[in-house]
Amino acid sequence: MTSPSTAAIELERRSTDAPIARANTAPHALAGAIPDIMRAATYDTFGAPDVLRIGDVVVPQPGPGQVLVRVRAAAANPWDWHFLRGLPYIARLNGAGIRHPKHQILGGDVAGEVVAVGEGATRFAVGDHVFGFIEFGAFAEYAVAPESLLAAAPANVTFEQAAGVPLAATTALQGLRDAGAIRAGDRVLVIGASGGVGTFAVQLAKRFGAHVTAVVSGRNASLVRALGADRVIDYTREDVTAGDDRFDLVLQLAGTASASALARVLAPGGRLVMSADAPNRWVGPMGRMIRGLLLGRIHGQSIAVLTAKWNAVDLTFLAGLLDAGDIVPVIDSTFPLADLADAIRYVESGRARGKVLISVARSYTTAEPDRS
Numbered sequence: 001m002t003s004p005s006t007a008a009i010e011l012e013r014r015s016t017d018a019p020i021a022r023a024n025t026a027p028h029a030l031a032g033a034i035p036d037i038m039r040a041a042t043y044d045t046f047g048a049p050d051v052l053r054i055g056d057v058v059v060p061q062p063g064p065g066q067v068l069v070r071v072r073a074a075a076a077n078p079w080d081w082h083f084l085r086g087l088p089y090i091a092r093l094n095g096a097g098i099r100h101p102k103h104q105i106l107g108g109d110v111a112g113e114v115v116a117v118g119e120g121a122t123r124f125a126v127g128d129h130v131f132g133f134i135e136f137g138a139f140a141e142y143a144v145a146p147e148s149l150l151a152a153a154p155a156n157v158t159f160e161q162a163a164g165v166p167l168a169a170t171t172a173l174q175g176l177r178d179a180g181a182i183r184a185g186d187r188v189l190v191i192g193a194s195g196g197v198g199t200f201a202v203q204l205a206k207r208f209g210a211h212v213t214a215v216v217s218g219r220n221a222s223l224v225r226a227l228g229a230d231r232v233i234d235y236t237r238e239d240v241t242a243g244d245d246r247f248d249l250v251l252q253l254a255g256t257a258s259a260s261a262l263a264r265v266l267a268p269g270g271r272l273v274m275s276a277d278a279p280n281r282w283v284g285p286m287g288r289m290i291r292g293l294l295l296g297r298i299h300g301q302s303i304a305v306l307t308a309k310w311n312a313v314d315l316t317f318l319a320g321l322l323d324a325g326d327i328v329p330v331i332d333s334t335f336p337l338a339d340l341a342d343a344i345r346y347v348e349s350g351r352a353r354g355k356v357l358i359s360v361a362r363s364y365t366t367a368e369p370d371r372s
């Protein structure tokens with residue numbers, strides 16, 4: 001497949017970060033530099049991004065099986081605003097917290113360096129450069145992470161690029177490979193191909209040997225072509241669900257097309273993988289999931305909802321693809337930690353092209369000495 005150059009997909013950069021170099025520091029060389037207090041973006045009530053506050057909090061300690069990561073970069077994902085708002089409400093029963101947020105520091109995707117190792121954690125040493133999806137805590141200068149959710153960061157990307165990969169690329173990979181059972185030669189339709197997940201989905205589908213049709217707005221046509229899309233449909237001009245084209249796999253990441261409308265464009269034996277996003281504030285995707293499953297049963301079609309099970313095996317696989325230049329993170333923009341609320345607002349707008357990143361280690365370089 002054609003690999004777009006990094007330069008071609010850096011849409012807007014707001015910081016200058018250096019590529020990650022492999023760590024060669026002696027074990028525990030940095031351990032003495034860990035402060036007691038760190039800067040973090042916190043919230044203690046569910047709401048709009050305005051509820052986020054930047055302040056000082058105690059640096060967490062790694063527990064058994066965990067490491068402490070000095071965060072260099074994080075990514076803002078739809079995941080974060082769902083937990084920020086506590087929506088859909090059903091998510092509050094599922095770990096977000098009932099009346100108040102259970103986790104005061106958001107931030108799932110992280111890239112940084114290991115500065116301390118908890119009891120029994122053996123995969124990484126102090127000084128290692130890692131990345132991964134850790135669910136919570138990355139919007140801070142330090143974060144604890146289960147080592148089972150991390151992988152060694154590839155040396156040819158920046159910390160910011162690495163932070164854009166874990167959740168979005170794992171979701172794209174599992175959506176195509178596991179839920180979508182992608183095969184070489186498949187005709188794959190990616191709806192929402194210009195977003196955080198979609199930009200990885202196009203590249204991964206090409207890597208799996210598929211013929212990729214990308215559904216985007218006109219402004220993003222050249223972006224997805226550069227990522228390898230064979231054909232582009234501008235959703236503002238053409239409704240793919242009303243056309244005669246048929247696909248072996250449809251990955252729906254954006255738009256409001258119903259499961260039955262999407263199922264109509266499936267070829268015999270085709271698979272539909274639908275985004276879990278839904279406007280329902282109470283049950284979110286549950287209604288959509290149930291309708292999709294019922295529809296699949298009735299028509300003998302494979303209809304699944306897009307979910308991701310983050311794990312180090314897939315992350316290591318993705319790290320290898322990054323290392324080889326077979327996939328490249330598309331970066332829409334990079335915000336300093338102090339502007340996290342703006343970053344999350346932007347992600348929530350649904351207009352991002354690729355990933356929205358948070359630069360943490362350099363967030364305070366204008367006010368404080370660089371601790372690099």
Ligand SMILES: NC(=O)c1ccc[n+]([C@@H]2O[C@H](COP(=O)([O-])OP(=O)(O)OC[C@H]3O[C@@H](n4cnc5c(N)ncnc54)[C@H](OP(=O)(O)O)[C@@H]3O)[C@@H](O)[C@H]2O)c1
Pocket residue numbers: 077078079167168169171191192193194195196197198215216217219220235253254255256275276277306307308347350351352353354
């Ligand atoms: N990000 C993750 O890691 C993650 C993980 C698990 C699940 N998910 C789910 O996967 C879905 C996609 O997430 P994402 O992060 O990729 O979203 P995203 O980055 O917010 O997607 C934004 C992109 O979608 C495009 N878009 C908006 N409406 C569209 C439409 N009707 N048809 C085609 N493209 C459209 C936008 O371009 P235009 O504005 O130019 O149209 C923009 O480039 C969401 O449902 C999310 O909840 C995401």
